[in-house]
Every structure is written in structure tokens, then in C-alpha cells.
Amino acid sequence: MRSLQDIDVKDKKVLMRLDLNVPIKEGKITSDARIQAALPTIKMALEKGGAVMIMAHLGRPVEGEYDESFSLAPVASYLSEALAQEVKLVKDYLDNAPQVQSGQVVLLENVRFNKGEKKNDAGLAKQYAQLADVFVSDGFGVVHRAQASTHGVAEYVEIACAGPLVAKEVETLKSILLNPKRPMLAIVGGAKVSSKLLVLKAFIDKVDTLIPGGGIANTFMAAKGYNVGSSLYEPDLLNEAREMLALAKEKGVNVVLPMDVVVADEFSENAKTATKSIEDVAENEMILDVGPQTAELFARVISEMQTIIWNGPVGVFEMKPFSQGTQRLAQAIAESEGFSFAGGGDTIAAINQFNIEDKVDYVSTGGGSMLEYIEGKTLPGLAVLED
Numbered sequence: 001m002r003s004l005q006d007i008d009v010k011d012k013k014v015l016m017r018l019d020l021n022v023p024i025k026e027g028k029i030t031s032d033a034r035i036q037a038a039l040p041t042i043k044m045a046l047e048k049g050g051a052v053m054i055m056a057h058l059g060r061p062v063e064g065e066y067d068e069s070f071s072l073a074p075v076a077s078y079l080s081e082a083l084a085q086e087v088k089l090v091k092d093y094l095d096n097a098p099q100v101q102s103g104q105v106v107l108l109e110n111v112r113f114n115k116g117e118k119k120n121d122a123g124l125a126k127q128y129a130q131l132a133d134v135f136v137s138d139g140f141g142v143v144h145r146a147q148a149s150t151h152g153v154a155e156y157v158e159i160a161c162a163g164p165l166v167a168k169e170v171e172t173l174k175s176i177l178l179n180p181k182r183p184m185l186a187i188v189g190g191a192k193v194s195s196k197l198l199v200l201k202a203f204i205d206k207v208d209t210l211i212p213g214g215g216i217a218n219t220f221m222a223a224k225g226y227n228v229g230s231s232l233y234e235p236d237l238l239n240e241a242r243e244m245l246a247l248a249k250e251k252g253v254n255v256v257l258p259m260d261v262v263v264a265d266e267f268s269e270n271a272k273t274a275t276k277s278i279e280d281v282a283e284n285e286m287i288l289d290v291g292p293q294t295a296e297l298f299a300r301v302i303s304e305m306q307t308i309i310w311n312g313p314v315g316v317f318e319m320k321p322f323s324q325g326t327q328r329l330a331q332a333i334a335e336s337e338g339f340s341f342a343g344g345g346d347t348i349a350a351i352n353q354f355n356i357e358d359k360v361d362y363v364s365t366g367g368g369s370m371l372e373y374i375e376g377k378t379l380p381g382l383a384v385l386e387d
């Protein structure tokens with residue numbers, strides 16, 4: 001896979017696909033993390049003398065229809081300020097090739113306004129490709145999608161390469177999956193086993209210790225015969241969970257399940273709560289966090305690891321009464337001497353909530369892409385660069 005670092009783009013038209021899908025409220029960007037992560041890529045292309053055109057999406061507008069509420073206009077203003085130069089937002093780039101000189105940057109309006117974007121329409125992909133001499137794929141959060149701006153365009157452009165962000169993500173993931181420092185731990189939390197089944201299986205094949213968290217842990221506990229009361233869990237996956245536990249045992253993978261839990265009488269910040277042994281959960285109670293003994297156990301396990309991969313919270317961390325397990329886990333990761341790698345929307349939210357951004361060694365910019373990469377799936381936006 002070629003990378004922008006190795007390619008001469010002087011006086012060339014550089015079309016880059018970035019992930020600038022930031023949350024916007026009343027015209028204001030409420031989290032600029034994705035733009036910040038993409039800035040070095042834009043600067044690199046400018047320093048190398050390229051004429052830069054940026055492609056990105058925002059939200060989920062109806063294809064083929066312009067809708068101001070999904071316009072990238074706030075992102076163009078942000079970029080103008082961050083780069084200290086004008087970044088024009090261009091709307092009609094499919095009909096008129098944007099005029100952009102070396103050292104300049106334009107932002108092409110939301111690619112999801114274009115009919116055929118999501119279906120990876122070849123005609124649209126060719127139109128994108130015609131704008132450019134070099135295509136740079138640098139939105140790791142979108143490379144798992146086969147769409148015209150993430151995949152098709154790379155098939156028709158003369159030179160297609162990865163940007164520094166995508167190159168770094170792939171390099172980091174590759175090194176921790178192929179050649180991890182051991183012992184290695186994966187924490188897979190969140191709501192449902194079903195959405196993380198493949199990643200759980202992939203980890204059982206790779207790690208020394210696995211911590212399932214949240215609703216996923218509930219399903220594992222139910223599979224082991226514990227009563228999880230009215231907790232979120234997946235009864236139809238109990239057999240699957242049992243098979244995974246058996247496989248883990250066979251492979252010598254230590255699966256760490258909660259010994260104590262925080263239960264509540266309703267899914268609410270104001271619920272009546274109690275901390276109990278996992279053996280004492282009553283029918284009307286729901287498990288919404290791990291208890292303090294479990295949190296300490298997790299912290300101890302984490303402190304013994306050389307590689308830690310974290311995706312998903314171990315409780316309903318968004319609600320104060322159920323945030324302590326995830327907070328203790330985050331703190332232990334922050335203090336760990338091993339290499340820590342984290343990713344996913346809720347995980348990044350937890351990292352921010354508990355202020356450990358600077359203490360995680362690598363925070364992935366793509367939750368879905370990261371999980372699919374770990375599962376061993378082919379990511380279309382990466383495969384097309386390798387071709």
C-alpha cells in the first residue's frame with residue numbers, strides 16, 4: 001500500500017477522502033477531534049506542493065438532494081481558521097472542475113448529496129477520479145465502506161494511496177495483531193454480543209485474557225447459569241456464548257467475568273441501586289455496572305498486561321451511578337505500562353469523560369473499521385489501495 005509520504009504531488013491535483021463527520025449543533029462544531037486528526041494530512045499535501053481538494057461526508061442526508069442542515073459549511077470555516085488560509089466550499093464540482101492552485105485547499109460539499117455515492121456507482125466514481133491526479137484515502141473511519149468516494153474513485157484515478165492517518169492505523173493494528181507484546185488483553189464491552197460476535201471470536205484466537213463488559217458480559221454470565229434478572233442480555237446467543245467460553249478454555253484464554261455488580265430497579269439515573277454478588281441478582285433487577293471488587297480485579301489484570309485493546313464500556317457509563325466500573329477501567333489503562341489501543345464511539349466518549357486522552361497510546365479514529373480489521377475482514381477502501 002503506497003502512502004502519501006512516498007509520492008511526489010508537486011503541482012498535482014490531490015483529491016483526498018477524509019473523515020470529517022463531526023457533530024454539529026446549531027451551526028457549531030461540538031467536537032473537532034476528527035478534523036484535528038485530519039489536519040496533518042492536509043498540511044502534508046500542501047507542504048509537498050499539491051493543489052488540495054477534500055472530499056468528506058456529513059450525517060445521512062437523502063442522496064440526490066441538497067439539504068443545508070447537512071452542509072459542510074461549518075467544516076470549511078473551521079478549516080480556514082485552522083490552516084490560516086481560505087478553504088472554499090465548492091458545490092458544483094461534478095459539473096465544473098474546481099479551480100485550485102498548488103498550495104490552495106478547497107472542500108467539496110458533502111459527497112452524500114451525490115446520487116450513487118453509497119452504492120459505489122461507477123459513473124460517479126469516474127467523475128470524482130477525473131478531478132484528480134492523485135487520490136489519497138485518509139478517512140480510516142470510512143474505509144470499511146465500499147462507496148464511490150471511499151472505493152470506486154481509487155479504481156479510476158491514476159495514482160491512489162493511503163494518507164498518513166490510514167497508514168498509521170493499519171501499521172498499528174497490524175503490529176498489535178501479528179506481533180503483540182504479551183500478555184495481551186482485549187476488553188470488549190457494550191450492549192450486545194450479536195454486534196461484536198466476530199470480534200469476540202477473533203480475540204479468543206489471539207489474546208491471553210478477555211474481559212467482556214456490559215450487556216455482553218451479562219450474556220456470558222447467563223450462559224454460565226447465573227440469574228441476570230431483567231438485565232440486557234441475549235437469550236438466543238446463550239449457546240454461542242457457551243461455545244465461546246469452551247473455546248477460550250481450550251485455548252487457555254482467561255475470560256474475566258464480574259464477581260460483583262451494581263444493580264438497579266430501572267434504567268435511569270434516579271434508579272434505586274445496590275451492589276451485590278453476581279449470585280444474588282433478583283428477577284426484577286438489572287445489572288448496569290460492575291461492582292467495586294470487579295473493578296479492582298480488572299485494574300489488577302490490566303496492570304499485568306503488555307498489550308491492551310479496548311472497545312466498549314463495562315457499564316452504562318453515561319449515567320453517573322453506573323459509571324464507576326468504566327472509570328476505574330479507564331484509570332487502570334491510563335496507568336498501565338503496556339501498549340494501550342482503544343477505539344469506537346462510546347469508548348472515545350468514555351476516554352474523554354474520564355480525561356485519559358493523553359494516556360492511551362493509540363486511539364483509533366474508526367470504530368467500525370477497527371472492529372472489521374480485527375475480525376480479519378477485507379476492508380474495501382484498503383483493498384483497493386493494495387491493488
Ligand code: AMP
Nearest residue numbers: 190191192214215232287288312315316
Ligand atoms: P456498543 O454500542 O455496543 O459499544 O454499546 C455501548 C452502550 O452499551 C453504551 O451506551 C452503554 O451505556 C451500554 N451498556 C453498557 N453496559 C450496559 C449494561 N449493563 N446494560 C445496558 N446497557 C449497557
